[in-house]
Amino acid sequence: MTGPAPGADRDAADELARRVAERVAAHPAVVRLDGGIFGAVATYLPGHRLVGVRVDEHGGPVEVAVVLSLAAPIPEVVAQLRARVAAVAGGRPVDVTVSDVVTGPAGPDVTVEIGP
């Protein structure tokens, strides 16, 4: 997955990160995207930081970190998230981190900043 220009690779990776974030956040069990255990799962975009998704431009695994609601067993939700992400990520492995859980339903604090 190494293209001719590194800038083009980065642009493609950023675009993939945005699409992955949209698909993950749309899952009903996902309360929000999260920076992972050390806050390192993030993509640096012009103007803002997309927390919870990290895509490198060299074809490595797509990293996703989420906070889930405790409505459903975690392995099931993770498998569904992995399938959602894999649908746009090509053949890349998808690393999923569940960094926290929230009791109760995914309430009104379901906010994902997917900026311009």
Added chain:
Amino acid sequence: MSSTTGSTTGGVPAAATPSTSAAAGTAGSPGRLAEETAQGRTTIAASVVQKIAGIAAREISGVHSMGGGLSRTFGALRERIPGGGTGASNIAGVQVEVGEKQAAIDLDIVVEYGASIVDLARAVRRNVITAVERMTGLEVIEVNIAVNDIHLPDEDGPEAPPVPATPAPSRVE
């Protein structure tokens, strides 16, 4: 105040317990489900296991609260550390060790007076194992329960007896 310290150990026989040196620890350290390596890794944070175990233990009636003096202090401390995780009320009195596929859980509980501690510990252990295994897919190899204290119903309950209307007569004049 450890008025009653009944440490009942090991509901599930820890058969062939592997060295949990890898990726072990308490809040903040990652636990991994080592399956599906071709499709990617799944990491479940130790605080997730802590929270689920704490909620499951509290569901059993007869558990008054969780945590001894020390672990309550650490829970309050942990809330102030960035990334230490919020919601320390759920994880007070719960220590976990999360490995690749297994988890070990230590609980500090305060029981209600009148509950059979042995029966209560058995119910807590069963509920915690069921909840953690179902919700995380990790195998729970042991749940150690330490009963730190016993709570008497008139200690601080809402139905505390009102202050007597007639103040005790002064003994000195």
